[in-house]
Amino acid sequence: xxxxxELFHGFTIAVTVPHLALMAVxxxxxxxxxxxxxxxxxxxxxxxxxxxFGMQPVSAIILLSSMYWGxxxxxxxxxxxxxxxxxxxxxxxxxxxxxxxxxxxxxxALATAFGSAAFGALVGVILITxxxxxxxxxALAFGPAEYFAVYFLAxxxxxxxxxxxxxxxxxxxxxxxxxxxxxxDTVSGSVRLTMGVDELVKGVNFVVAVMGLFGIGELLVAVExxxxxxxxxxxxxxxxxxxxxxxLPRHSVALLRSAAIGCWMGITxxxxxxxxxxxxxxxxxxxxxxxxxxxxxxxGIISPETADHAAGTSALLPMLSLGIxxxxxxxxxMGGLMIWGLNPGPMLFVDQKDFVWGLIASMYVGNIVAVAxxxxxxxxxxxxxxIPFVIIAPLIVIICVVGAYSVSNxxxxxxxxxxxxxxxxxxxxxxxxxxxxVLAIVIGDKAEDAFRQSMLMSRGxxxxxxxxxxVTCLVVAGIALLxxxxxxxxxxxxxxxxxxxxxxxxxxxxxx
Amino acid sequence: MRGTSLFLLSVSAAALAGSAPACAAxxxxxxxxxxxxxxxxxxxxxxxxxxxxxxTKYKLTEQPIVVVNKGxxxxxxxxxxxxxxxxxxxKVIFGTSNAWQQPLVSKxxxxxxxxTPIAAMAxxxxxxxxxxxxxxxxxxxxxxxxxxxxxxMGGAQSKDTDEVLxxxxxxxxxxxxxxxxxxxxxxxAVQLAGGHLDSHVNNPSExxxxxxxGTQRPLCVFSPKRLPQGAKVTLSEGWSDVPTCAEQxxxxxxxxxxxxxxxxxxxxxxxxxxYVDLMKKVQATPEWKDYIEKSSQIDTFLTGADFDKFIxxxxxxxxxxxxxxxxxxx
Numbered sequence: 033x034x035x036x037x038e039l040f041h042g043f044t045i046a047v048t049v050p051h052l053a054l055m056a057v058x059x060x061x062x063x064x065x066x067x068x069x070x071x072x073x074x075x076x077x078x079x080x081x082x083x084x085f086g087m088q089p090v091s092a093i094i095l096l097s098s099m100y101w102g103x104x105x106x107x108x109x110x111x112x113x114x115x116x117x118x119x120x121x122x123x124x125x126x127x128x129x130x131x132x133x134x135x136x137x138x139x140x141a142l143a144t145a146f147g148s149a150a151f152g153a154l155v156g157v158i159l160i161t162x163x164x165x166x167x168x169x170x171a172l173a174f175g176p177a178e179y180f181a182v183y184f185l186a187x188x189x190x191x192x193x194x195x196x197x198x199x200x201x202x203x204x205x206x207x208x209x210x211x212x213x214x215x216x217d218t219v220s221g222s223v224r225l226t227m228g229v230d231e232l233v234k235g236v237n238f239v240v241a242v243m244g245l246f247g248i249g250e251l252l253v254a255v256e257x258x259x260x261x262x263x264x265x266x267x268x269x270x271x272x273x274x275x276x277x278x279x280l281p282r283h284s285v286a287l288l289r290s291a292a293i294g295c296w297m298g299i300t301x302x303x304x305x306x307x308x309x310x311x312x313x314x315x316x317x318x319x320x321x322x323x324x325x326x327x328x329x330x331x332g333i334i335s336p337e338t339a340d341h342a343a344g345t346s347a348l349l350p351m352l353s354l355g356i357x358x359x360x361x362x363x364x365x366m367g368g369l370m371i372w373g374l375n376p377g378p379m380l381f382v383d384q385k386d387f388v389w390g391l392i393a394s395m396y397v398g399n400i401v402a403v404a405x406x407x408x409x410x411x412x413x414x415x416x417x418x419i420p421f422v423i424i425a426p427l428i429v430i431i432c433v434v435g436a437y438s439v440s441n442x443x444x445x446x447x448x449x450x451x452x453x454x455x456x457x458x459x460x461x462x463x464x465x466x467x468x469x470v471l472a473i474v475i476g477d478k479a480e481d482a483f484r485q486s487m488l489m490s491r492g493x494x495x496x497x498x499x500x501x502x503v504t505c506l507v508v509a510g511i512a513l514l515x516x517x518x519x520x521x522x523x524x525x526x527x528x529x530x531x532x533x534x535x536x537x538x539x540x541x542x543x544x
Numbered sequence: 545m546r547g548t549s550l551f552l553l554s555v556s557a558a559a560l561a562g563s564a565p566a567c568a569a570x571x572x573x574x575x576x577x578x579x580x581x582x583x584x585x586x587x588x589x590x591x592x593x594x595x596x597x598x599x600t601k602y603k604l605t606e607q608p609i610v611v612v613n614k615g616x617x618x619x620x621x622x623x624x625x626x627x628x629x630x631x632x633x634x635k636v637i638f639g640t641s642n643a644w645q646q647p648l649v650s651k652x653x654x655x656x657x658x659x660t661p662i663a664a665m666a667x668x669x670x671x672x673x674x675x676x677x678x679x680x681x682x683x684x685x686x687x688x689x690x691x692x693x694x695x696x697m698g699g700a701q702s703k704d705t706d707e708v709l710x711x712x713x714x715x716x717x718x719x720x721x722x723x724x725x726x727x728x729x730x731x732x733a734v735q736l737a738g739g740h741l742d743s744h745v746n747n748p749s750e751x752x753x754x755x756x757x758g759t760q761r762p763l764c765v766f767s768p769k770r771l772p773q774g775a776k777v778t779l780s781e782g783w784s785d786v787p788t789c790a791e792q793x794x795x796x797x798x799x800x801x802x803x804x805x806x807x808x809x810x811x812x813x814x815x816x817x818x819y820v821d822l823m824k825k826v827q828a829t830p831e832w833k834d835y836i837e838k839s840s841q842i843d844t845f846l847t848g849a850d851f852d853k854f855i856x857x858x859x860x861x862x863x864x865x866x867x868x869x870x871x872x873x874x
Contacts, residue, residue, distance in 0.1 A: 080609075081593075082600075085597065171734075172734070172737055175735060175740030176735075176740065178725070191835050216652075218618075218701065218727060220702055221650050221701060221702030222650050223651045223652060231624060231628075233616065233620045233621060233624060233652055234614070235617065340673070354734050367589060369584075370590060370749075370839070373838060378758070378759060379756040379757040380755065412684075429667070438612075440612070440614055440616075481727070489724060489740070
């Protein structure tokens with residue numbers, strides 16, 4: 033109960049007029065950078081950082097973290113309305129959010145996303161409050177082998193998930209891995225796959241890839257198919273916002289499961305991106321309406337959003353207690369901590385109680401402020417969908433070009449973004465899934481580093497992946513997820529003998 | 545307290561302003577871009593932002609300064625950008641010894657000769673760290689235990705400063721270490737805290753939080769003499785209590801990493817001189833002292849011939865290690 037009294041102490045710091053005002057300002061700025069092209073949370077936070085140098089550390093972190101919450105919510109807006117995810121972790125939200133918005137229900141899609149995101153964040157903060165010290169210990173148990181096992185689990189939950197043919201999923205993954213390999217290799221230090229373009233040494237930025245694949249790719253498809261090109265006549269109704277939020281408890285199973293996945297991936301340093309993908313994959317497999325996923329299912333929005341925010345929130349804990357930033361934004365904030373004269377690390381919780389518990393209390397209050405503000409803005413954002421296609425299409429192109437350019441002020445990025453647009457279009461036309469491609473681009477090189485670091489440690493023996501209980505569990509769970517569709521298929525064949533036997537065998541080869 | 549420090553600031557600001565007009569040969573006419581060759585939050589990013597702050601605070605130039613991060617490819621992105629901006633005096637590149645070390649060991653599209661050296665502004669020290677509950681108390685004990693050949697040494701990046709030092713330890717201490725590269729020093733420190741590694745050679749600022757938290761401790765520092773007296777880090781010890789590696793029988797007298805500042809190539813000597821002077825002014829402020837102390841670095845200022853000499857010597861030394869290891873690229 034020590035933690036509770038600390039938390040109450042924290043509330044006395046966080047709930048003061050100046051701090052509440054900072055939260056509101058932070059959240060609004062955050063929503064703005066989340067929605068605006070190419071800004072995003074890490075840039076927004078680093079722009080704001082110099083302003084905080086004169087502040088008390090607690091006030092500074094409250095401002096920056098509120099901005100982070102605002103940007104997370106704001107990022108979902110563009111994912112849902114325009115199919116342009118601003119952060120890696122909101123890619124999975126586009127899968128069902130965008131179809132639902134196109135279907136004339138942008139209000140429902142946005143309100144569902146915000147409601148479940150708030151739930152996820154809340155679960156994450158509660159976890160931090162009560163399990164702070166335990167959680168820090170769990171994260172320490174993660175060496176390279178365990179990291180690899182977590183990434184493997186995320187990939188496994190996607191391969192053969194149904195929907196696309198498993199072969200196509202594997203092809204998409206392989207292309208993603210190749211793209212992730214571009215640039216300098218951490219383990220050998222050598223330059224790979226730059227194809228004579230000097231600037232490619234920096235690698236392919238995620239934002240560049242995703243803006244092209246989703247934003248431009250979708251636009252090309254829309255131009256071709258007249259159906260997409262119609263403006264959506266959405267009703268702007270305040271009551272729909274509250275009705276949607278009120279309906280959320282009906283999906284309590286999905287909410288709880290996704291929050292659990294999110295927290296787990298946030299603590300184990302898998303991060304929000306892996307969490308949202310995994311949660312979506314698992315929801316698709318276990319939901320009764322799984323086969324409708326991708327057409328605008330409510331649970332297809334709930335699962336990634338809840339997991340994303342649960343992971344994003346609980347990932348702040350390893351940052352504070354261990355000094356490992358879980359995301360780009362967390363890395364910027366950590367730079368801030370050092371400039372304010374605080375050292376992230378195990379002693380922060382002992383030396384800087386006011387700071388830590390003020391921050392944790394502000395997470396509760398900040399998220400409430402954020403969700404209230406974004407829910408109020410839903411109808412405004414939904415109204416954007418009524419703008420006719422002839423106006424919105426050039427806007428999307430501008431968003432993507434500016435967004436790609438501002439990643440590192442580089443013209444090459446704009447060219448690559450357009451190239452990815454064509455890839456995205458081809459993938460859609462040929463029914464190749466984009467999700468595994470994006471997943472491989474985002475965590476492919478991390479998985480590779482972890483695997484090769486493990487191999488260095490064990491001197492080439494795969495035994496390291498079964499060396500202790502933790503890593504064995506993770507690897508076995510991953511293999512089980514990989515084989516599950518196969519087993520289900522075999523079971524079906526068992527019940528209905530004869531005909532589709534040959535097909536199963538060929539699929540088996542692919543999965544393995 | 546507040547009042548006094550404000551007073552001191554205004555006094556030193558006035559002193560700086562007084563010295564400014566003496567060297568008004570070239571003045572910037574448009575905004576200046578500081579390029580940090582590392583991602584946000586790392587040591588290189590911190591120094592760029594610290595310098596930016598000091599310049600803005602004392603209005604050392606009329607022009608606004610923006611910091612951009614180009615940390616892709618272990619910093620190569622930023623240097624390549626600097627090479628591509630030849631002749632542009634509005635791009636200031638902040639880096640480390642990477643600028644001359646990286647082209648030796650990987651096929652990056654730049655060399656330090658493509659840039660105009662301005663100064664080396666601070667030196668980061670290296671220490672040998674082990675897990676808090678490790679049985680060895682001195683570098684000698686460590687080497688004895690490492691003779692088993694089973695030791696894992698972690699570090700940031702591959703074939704970079706950390707690995708070079710690791711190979712030097714191997715040679716001097718007659719041991720064999722398995723080097724495992726991670727993305728950053730902070731990540732390496734956490735891996736040691738979790739017991740996945742046996743040791744690493746982090747800079748003070750990368751592990752200070754972990755030392756204070758009792759997850760790891762330094763055995764010795766790779767420096768000719770002990771570090772300067774400062775505040776205690778743990779209850780009983782501070783940086784000055786850490787013995788040098790040489791006095792413990794690990795005979796590497798000096799190994800440090802400079803924080804370097806560059807302009808693109810083909811700028812005029814007047815333009816270079818302007819920035820040398822600007823950095824000197826930055827170094828004279830109390831904020832700079834504060835930054836140096838908080839990040840546990842050593843304050844130095846090498847420019848002109850001294851800086852060139854430093855680069856040449858370091859390059860010779862790294863080249864030797866790299867050729868022994870077969871890392872040199874043709």
